[in-house]
Amino acid sequence: MPSRSSRRASKTTPNAAFQRSGGANSRRTSYKYVIQRAQANPDSLSAEDVLTLQRAIGNLSTQRLLQPKPMPRTGDPSSPSIQRTPTTPSIQRDPWEQGNRTTGTGRGGFQIGGNRRWQGGTATGGTRGGFTIGGSRQPATTTTTAPTWQTGTTTATRGRVTLGSNTEERQKEILIRKIRDDYGIDLNQNAGVQAVRDAYPNAPEAVRNGLRARAWTLQELQDVDRALSHYSALLGANRPGVLGAQPITTFSRLEQGIDEDTPSGILDNTTAGETFTNNITMFDEGRDIRDFAADKSAPTADELRQGFRGTIEHELSHGLIESIPVNGQTMLEEFADQMTFWDDVSTCHYNDPLRPNSKQRRRELAIADGAEVPITMYGTTDAYEDLAESMMFYFEDPTRLAAECPERFAFIRDNVQPILDGNPIV
Amino acid sequence: MTPQDTSMQLHDWLSWRDLSRAEVEDKFNIAADMVQTDTSYVRVGGLDMLRNRAADKGRFYFRQDQFVVYVLESVGKGPNTIPSDEILASLGEAVAVLPARVGKRSKVHIYPEQGIAISELDHTVRLLEIFPPMSLAAYKDNFYYEPEPYIR
Numbered sequence: 001m002p003s004r005s006s007r008r009a010s011k012t013t014p015n016a017a018f019q020r021s022g023g024a025n026s027r028r029t030s031y032k033y034v035i036q037r038a039q040a041n042p043d044s045l046s047a048e049d050v051l052t053l054q055r056a057i058g059n060l061s062t063q064r065l066l067q068p069k070p071m072p073r074t075g076d077p078s079s080p081s082i083q084r085t086p087t088t089p090s091i092q093r094d095p096w097e098q099g100n101r102t103t104g105t106g107r108g109g110f111q112i113g114g115n116r117r118w119q120g121g122t123a124t125g126g127t128r129g130g131f132t133i134g135g136s137r138q139p140a141t142t143t144t145t146a147p148t149w150q151t152g153t154t155t156a157t158r159g160r161v162t163l164g165s166n167t168e169e170r171q172k173e174i175l176i177r178k179i180r181d182d183y184g185i186d187l188n189q190n191a192g193v194q195a196v197r198d199a200y201p202n203a204p205e206a207v208r209n210g211l212r213a214r215a216w217t218l219q220e221l222q223d224v225d226r227a228l229s230h231y232s233a234l235l236g237a238n239r240p241g242v243l244g245a246q247p248i249t250t251f252s253r254l255e256q257g258i259d260e261d262t263p264s265g266i267l268d269n270t271t272a273g274e275t276f277t278n279n280i281t282m283f284d285e286g287r288d289i290r291d292f293a294a295d296k297s298a299p300t301a302d303e304l305r306q307g308f309r310g311t312i313e314h315e316l317s318h319g320l321i322e323s324i325p326v327n328g329q330t331m332l333e334e335f336a337d338q339m340t341f342w343d344d345v346s347t348c349h350y351n352d353p354l355r356p357n358s359k360q361r362r363r364e365l366a367i368a369d370g371a372e373v374p375i376t377m378y379g380t381t382d383a384y385e386d387l388a389e390s391m392m393f394y395f396e397d398p399t400r401l402a403a404e405c406p407e408r409f410a411f412i413r414d415n416v417q418p419i420l421d422g423n424p425i426v
Numbered sequence: 427m428t429p430q431d432t433s434m435q436l437h438d439w440l441s442w443r444d445l446s447r448a449e450v451e452d453k454f455n456i457a458a459d460m461v462q463t464d465t466s467y468v469r470v471g472g473l474d475m476l477r478n479r480a481a482d483k484g485r486f487y488f489r490q491d492q493f494v495v496y497v498l499e500s501v502g503k504g505p506n507t508i509p510s511d512e513i514l515a516s517l518g519e520a521v522a523v524l525p526a527r528v529g530k531r532s533k534v535h536i537y538p539e540q541g542i543a544i545s546e547l548d549h550t551v552r553l554l555e556i557f558p559p560m561s562l563a564a565y566k567d568n569f570y571y572e573p574e575p576y577i578r
Contacts, residue, residue, distance in 0.1 A: 199531050259575070261531050272578040274530070277548060285577070311578050323503030330504040343475070344485070344499040346528045346545075346553055353471040357527075357571040378577060382527070384501075385576075 168218050175221040183228045184236040185251050187221075189213035192252020195276035200258040203265030210267055212255045214284060223305065224251060227312035230395050233422040234320045242425055248319040252281040273311045275318040286311045291376060292396060310392040317391040322384065324425065326415060336383040338411055340371045345383040372407045375400070391416070432512045436542075439496065439556050443541060447476075447491045454481040467495060468569045484554075495557040495569065499528075502550035510546035517542065521562050528552035530576035538565045 179185050193211045200208060216224070232238055239246050259268035272286035289307025293299035299307075322332040329337075336342040341362075343349045350365035352358065359380035363373045374380050379389035390408040393401040394416075402409040419425055445453065455478055462475040467487050473494055477485035483506060484498035500506050514520075517537050526534035526545035532552060534545040538560050545553035555569055 260525065261533075262525075270575055270577050271530075274578070289578075314578055322501055325504060329506065330501045332501045333506075337479075344497070345501055346499055347467070347497070349465075351466050351468070353466045353469045356468045357574060359574070381574070381576070384529070388578075 172216065172218050172221055175218075175225055179221070179225055179228060179251075182236055183232065184239075184246050184249060185224075185228065186249060187216065187224075187252070188250045189215075189252050189254070191250035191279050192254050192281035195250075195252070195279040195281060196254065196257055196274075199274075199276055200261045200265055202261045202263060203258045204263060207258060207265055207267055211258075214253045214255045216253050219305065220253065220282070220308065223309040224312055227309050227316060227395075230313060230420065231316050231320050233420050238422065240425055243324065247323070248275070248278060248280055248316070250279045252279060253283075254281055255284050257281065257283050273315045275315045280312070280315045280319055282308070282312065282315075291392075306396050310396045313395050314388040314392040317388040318384065321391065321416060322387065324416075324419060326425075331415065332383060332387055334415065335387045335411060339383070339386070339407065341366055341373060341386070342383045348380075348382075372405055375405045375408065432509070433516060435508075436513055436516065439498070439554065440540075440542065442486075442496055443493050443556050443558060445493070447488050447493070450476060450486050450488075450493075454478045454486075456481075467497065468571060470494060470568050493558070495555055497556075498551075498554040500551055500553075502547060502552050508551040508554075509549060510544060510551045511549055513544060513551065514546070517544075524570065525573055526553065527571065527573040534570070536562060536565055536570075538562045543569065 176187050179187060190213075193213065196211055197208045228235065234240075234243065235246060256267040256269060257271040257274055258265045259270065269285055271283055272289055273280065273282045286308050287304060289304065289311050290296045290299045291310065292306040293303040322330060324331040326334045332345055336345045341349055348362050350362045350369065350371070352361045352365060355361045359377050362380050363377075366373045374386040374389060375393050376389045379386040386408075390401060390405065390412060393405075394409065394412045398409070442450070450456065454476070456476045457478070460476060460478050462477075465473050465475050465487075467473055467475075470487070470489075473487045473489055475485050475487055482498075483500075484496055486496050487494040500508055514535055517535070517540065520535035521538055522536045523533050524536065526532035526547070528545045529547045529552065532545055532547035534543055534553070536543045541557050541559045543553075543555040543557075543565065544551055545555075557565075557569065560568075
């Protein structure tokens with residue numbers, strides 16, 4: 001079993017990025033200085049400044065760096081917040097979108113990279129003092145397709161929406177762009193709605209029409225980014241040609257999914273995330289995953305956040321890992337072969353013919369036989385879920401996975417991690 | 427897999443249930459250590475499972491010398507993918523379509539009198555079961571359970 005430090009050594013860590021950029025203090029000073037200078041004079045930015053910003057956004061602790069700032073007071077003329085009034089231009093509403101939309105004037109906006117290609121509805125408004133780094137300069141008044149969001153800092157009244165934190169808005173935009181550019185993933189709410197509709201054709205039309213988008217929070221976007229970083233060797237420009245086209249190209253965030261593809265299907269409150277053809281969608285339930293809570297009856301915010309991020313990592317295992325070829329079969333088949341718990345990908349070796357659908361009974365029989373059991377009860381469903389749950393713990397709590405499921409930890413270490421490290425697929 | 431391949435493969439699968447245990451062992455080079463005794467499949471106990479992965483990815487279940495079921499599983503991605511649409515079309519309308527145990531949106535198409543059940547998801551076969559012709563009730567009593575909800 002490898003030490004955690006050895007696994008970490010192969011990755012680019014925040015600390016390593018710090019060292020390359022001259023240490024914590026110099027870097028912190030550097031990126032803030034660049035932003036201040038950019039706001040004062042956009043034309044003064046150099047290529048090095050762009051790299052500094054990209055490094056700050058991409059490699060360093062996004063949670064710390066991208067903390068939303070306190071909401072400015074509404075009506076304060078010095079406030080950078082955007083005020084919406086009935087007199088502002090109307091919004092072309094996205095039929096799927098439920099979050100509050102914003103339209104209006106922003107100040108000091110900036111953009112890194114090329115031209116924006118946001119998901120969601122269309123917002124029209126002016127931008128003052130806007131500048132673009134590394135891409136085409138936006139005109140003073142422009143029409144862009146804006147990302148959507150819904151956070152605790154956004155308040156809405158009839159005819160008036162106040163965006164609490166312009167900084168947070170920009171942080172989201174930067175993350176959305178980074179996720180698209182680095183991983184080839186478009187954050188696209190419509191794609192999720194369509195994916196669910198397509199996958200549940202037999203559910204009542206009223207239910208399928210009841211699907212609603214939920215705007216990503218900044219924290220969720222940070223978690224998407226971090227989860228994707230684990231799989232970066234399989235995404236975007238890094239993806240090996242031998243694996244073919246990238247199977248997941250959009251991420252979506254909806255309030256609810258549908259529980260079953262039958263005329264009895266309803267909007268459900270039990271599905272946390274779901275992988276579709278080309279799309280992964282996260283649902284509200286994903287914010288209440290308690291696998292990492294010390295006290296499951298009272299999970300902390302950090303533990304729930306870990307559950308949300310872990311669910312993304314779980315779905316990415318379905319979407320990216322299961323089908324990787326290994327030893328003449330897929331990674332999932334190899335996993336099922338090596339785990340004594342499974343006779344095949346959907347058949348448990350420890351089957352009680354009197355209770356074939358009892359996960360608890362499967363575990364009891366396996367433990368009585370001295371076999372290793374999946375890390376979670378849900379992982380006892382089948383090998384698909386077992387591998388996905390193991391991947392989730394490998395990233396979120398490797399110590400526990402190594403201690404409780406050494407065979408699963410070793411399988412990922414020996415078969416999956418080398419691929420995630422960018423080694424050739426044989 | 428072309429439609430012709432599919433048709434031929436389906437014919438092969440169905441013909442295997444007519445093989446005796448000795449013929450299966452011979453045809454698939456099943457050695458003694460490839461037999462798992464006193465095992466079960468879904469609701470049927472007291473079985474022997476025969477499998478030689480090098481010869482065929484599926485597995486045969488016998489009760490002593492009596493064929494019980496042949497089971498083939500596939501991830502639905504990668505080199506061993508089996509498209510489901512053509513097979514299902516060639517079999518006609520299923521007697522029953524029920525939630526399957528191979529994924530949240532999966533369904534098992536049951537043709538009990540033809541002795542075949544196909545669990546499919548996203549237009550691929552995930553689980554194929556070949557068995558002696560029987561009634562739908564007998565299939566459910568032997569080879570089916572309703573899966574618990576998938577939550578992620």
